[in-house]
Amino acid sequence: MSYQVAVLAGDGIGPEVMVEARKVLTAVEQRFGLEINYSEYDVGGAAIDNQGCPLPESTLKGCEAADAILFGSVGGPKWTHLPPDEQPERGALLPLRGHFELFCNLRPAKLHAGLEGLSPLRADISSQGFDVVCVRELTGGIYFGKPKGRQGEGEAEEAFDTMRYSRQEIRRIAKIAFETAQGRRKKVTSIDKANVLACSVLWREVVEEVAKDYPDVELEHMYIDNATMQLLRRPFDFDVVLCSNLFGDILSDEIAMLTGSMGLLSSASVNGSGFGLFEPAGGSAPDIAGQGIANPVAQILSAALMLRFSLQQEEAASAIERAVGKALAEGYLTGELLAADQRHNAKSTSQMGDFIAQAVREGV
Numbered sequence: 001m002s003y004q005v006a007v008l009a010g011d012g013i014g015p016e017v018m019v020e021a022r023k024v025l026t027a028v029e030q031r032f033g034l035e036i037n038y039s040e041y042d043v044g045g046a047a048i049d050n051q052g053c054p055l056p057e058s059t060l061k062g063c064e065a066a067d068a069i070l071f072g073s074v075g076g077p078k079w080t081h082l083p084p085d086e087q088p089e090r091g092a093l094l095p096l097r098g099h100f101e102l103f104c105n106l107r108p109a110k111l112h113a114g115l116e117g118l119s120p121l122r123a124d125i126s127s128q129g130f131d132v133v134c135v136r137e138l139t140g141g142i143y144f145g146k147p148k149g150r151q152g153e154g155e156a157e158e159a160f161d162t163m164r165y166s167r168q169e170i171r172r173i174a175k176i177a178f179e180t181a182q183g184r185r186k187k188v189t190s191i192d193k194a195n196v197l198a199c200s201v202l203w204r205e206v207v208e209e210v211a212k213d214y215p216d217v218e219l220e221h222m223y224i225d226n227a228t229m230q231l232l233r234r235p236f237d238f239d240v241v242l243c244s245n246l247f248g249d250i251l252s253d254e255i256a257m258l259t260g261s262m263g264l265l266s267s268a269s270v271n272g273s274g275f276g277l278f279e280p281a282g283g284s285a286p287d288i289a290g291q292g293i294a295n296p297v298a299q300i301l302s303a304a305l306m307l308r309f310s311l312q313q314e315e316a317a318s319a320i321e322r323a324v325g326k327a328l329a330e331g332y333l334t335g336e337l338l339a340a341d342q343r344h345n346a347k348s349t350s351q352m353g354d355f356i357a358q359a360v361r362e363g364v
């Protein structure tokens with residue numbers, strides 16, 4: 001089989017971890033006899049620097065012509081002086097999500113064997129492990145609601161965003177959460193703030209309606225503030241966590257850290273037709289960029305999600321996941337996962353990629 005992938009490495013650690021994902025994909029191609037053709041495009045700050053705008057037309061056209069988008073990360077202090085809509089995140093990433101209607105964002109997280117002691121969770125909790133998937137609505141809510149902006153001057157100046165959800169937007173993401181749960185431990189925890197927000201009241205109502213079609217799946221509702229706490233207290237009780245756009249953004253960083261590091265959380269952003277953008281949940285990490293120490297696992301696992309969801313190559317996707325599991329179980333770790341007095345044992349970004357690619361070739 002032959003595929004076309006648009007590679008948008010972006011800024012900060014994006015290009016560094018993308019190199020490693022490509023290494024692993026090359027190993028996958030060799031082992032499974034696939035042919036993946038890559039086209040690289042500027043995006044974000046790199047595109048501003050090279051072409052004067054965060055999402056050039058050529059990048060968008062390249063993505064339209066591809067079977068999937070493999071995305072690194074965008075943004076960083078170099079571009080924060082620009083007007084908001086011209087910045088990498090609002091000028092490239094959100095428009096890409098909107099353009100391809102990538103309404104469904106899946107962020108799977110589990111405590112990997114070998115990392116139990118490194119999770120910030122209390123030892124008795126982390127020893128039980130956990131395995132959750134955050135199903136985040138990605139093209140609606142307060143991120144995209146209009147009107148949005150600023151008005152007035154001086155002390156009278158104000159800024160406003162609009163949180164808005166339609167029944168249809170809630171229904172389609174809720175269905176995905178229930179379908180995901182059916183393939184797992186059959187529990188959906190729907191997160192909202194229905195004690196305050198009108199959007200959340202509608203959210204709860206529609207989720208209840210959808211739940212009727214999935215009688216085998218248990219549904220619970222939880223307020224966002226409580227959820228941030230319960231995830232720390234008993235993460236093993238969660239299976240599928242269904243969230244609106246903003247709540248999912250916040251909770252997914254928390255879930256990432258429960259697994260040990262932001263650098264472990266992958267994500268798939270897909271639309272109804274199987275097309276998707278696959279990217280680490282974390283950002284461009286300006287504090288560690290350029291040092292060769294970033295954890296490439298989130299990018300590598302995002303490539304696995306691309307194989308699973310857009311390229312329909314399940315065997316290849318699981319081969320990558322097993323290879324990552326082997327690296328972590330054998331204590332092959334980047335520095336952010338290690339205590340300060342253990343950092344001399346840290347592996348570099350490229351050592352991690354080499355190890356995982358080799359494990360894919362050997363077929364663990």
Ligand SMILES: NC(=O)c1ccc[n+]([C@@H]2O[C@H](COP(=O)([O-])OP(=O)(O)OC[C@H]3O[C@@H](n4cnc5c(N)ncnc54)[C@H](O)[C@@H]3O)[C@@H](O)[C@H]2O)c1
Binds near residue numbers: 017264279293
């Ligand atoms: N998808 C994206 O492109 C995306 C996602 C999130 C943030 N951002 C952007 O990235 C920039 C930096 O944002 P931030 O600092 O708030 O969040 P961040 O996720 O980039 O970094 C937060 C912390 O996590 C660490 N971290 C993140 N990824 C890591 C990895 N792979 N390995 C090791 N450590 C890692 C960083 O070093 C940092 O300490 C901002 O411009 C933000 O808007 C982009």
Ligand SMILES: CC(C)[C@H](C(=O)O)[C@@H](O)C(=O)O
Binds near residue numbers: 093094282283
């Ligand atoms: C960079 C930003 C726009 C983005 C978001 O908020 O969705 C990021 O934080 C994420 O989690 O993918």
Ligand SMILES: [Mg+2]
Binds near residue numbers: 250
């Ligand atoms: Mg985020």
